[in-house]
Amino acid sequence: MVSAHPGVPAPWTGTDSHPAPRRLGPWIRCWSPRPAARLRLICLPHAGGTASFYRPWATLLPPEVELWGIQYPGREDRFEDLPVDRMDELVTAVTDALAPLLDRPYALFGHSMGSAVAWEVAHDLRRRQALGPRRLFVSGREAPGTATIGDIHRQSDDVLSRELRRLGGTSDEVLTDPDLRPVVLGCVRNDYRLIETYHPTPHPPLRCPIEVFTGAADPELTPRSSRDRAGGWADLTTARTEVHTFPGDHFYLAPRRQEVVTAVLRRLDPSLAMGAHRWPSTP
Known part of the structure; x- marks a missing residue:
């Protein structure tokens, strides 16, 4: 669940072509501040992942x-x-950090481990009676309580490396580098510990729509979820759930x-998304 270059947990201050992001405390980054924006998209990374995984977005x-x-x-x-x-x-830390961003409508997007974190954050925000997300986007993972838990x-380290190769997204160059390998695996192991020891407690269903994003050949999804691509997420909201397969x-x-x-x-x-706006493509 770690991406090759964005997932390498090393100090980063930006470059000429990719300036350092705006920091809102230690937890939140923004690469293109838009004070007049009417919507915010808040993205949560996968295990071993970083905020900059989403920077190209x-x-x-618009x-x-x-x-x-x-x-x-x-x-x-x-x-x-x-x-x-x-x-x-x-x-708790993520929900605390989001407080300054809740002055306008927003959506949460979480990939893999991040989808479970986003779901829990949505419930924590509701417990605090804060503004809830307009939509919850969940990617690459079955619903909490449904997803298979491993150890x-x-x-x-060799087994962990094989797991990363199985999922894709991590280059052999990273996994064989004697300096990078222990740093990357230490970060990934910590996040795997978090998600593999996580036992969700029952929550009332959310009221916002849930959008389920999946890769058609994702090895993380069980045969059951291949037949039911919603992966159990439809049971976690009173609103509509739609599945988007790529x-x-x-x-x-x-x-x-x-x-x-x-x-x-x-x-x-x-x-x-109807062509009314023109903006640059990813460099």
Whole structure:
């Protein structure tokens, strides 16, 4: 569940072509601030992932939508921060950090582990009587309570490396580099511990629509969820649930970036994806 270059948890301050993002405290990043935007899209990474995994989306969004990414500790510009390996602690910290962004409508998008975090954050926001998301986008994972739980975090580095190769998205160059390998695997192992020891408690159904995004050849999805692509998410809301399937494996998000962003925009507001706006493509 780690991406090759964005997932490498090393210090990062930006380059000339990719300036450092705006930080709103330690947890939130924005690469293209849009004070006049009427919607916000808040994205949560996968296990081992980073906020910058979503950075290329910023150039694909129209001026009406402002992109924010959640930065988990222990990677990139939070390399020296202690990682969090408990879901409740992570959710509380993320929900606290989101408070300044709740002054306008927003949606949550989570990939893999991030989908479970996003679901829990939506419930935590409701407990606090805060503004809830307009939509919840969940990607690459079955619903909490339905997803298969493993014990990869207890296995050797070789087993963990094989798991990352199985999912795709992590290059052999990273996994064989004697300096990068232990750093990357340490970050991934922590996040696997978090998601594999996570046992969701029952919540009342959400009231917002849930959009389920999947890769057609994602090895994380069970045969049952291949037949029922909603993967149990339809039971977790009183609103509508729709499934969007894209060509590709667990990390379909990278090669299908334009299609994914277009689908997100269409579900947020059809007018945003009807060609009424022109904005640059991904560099």
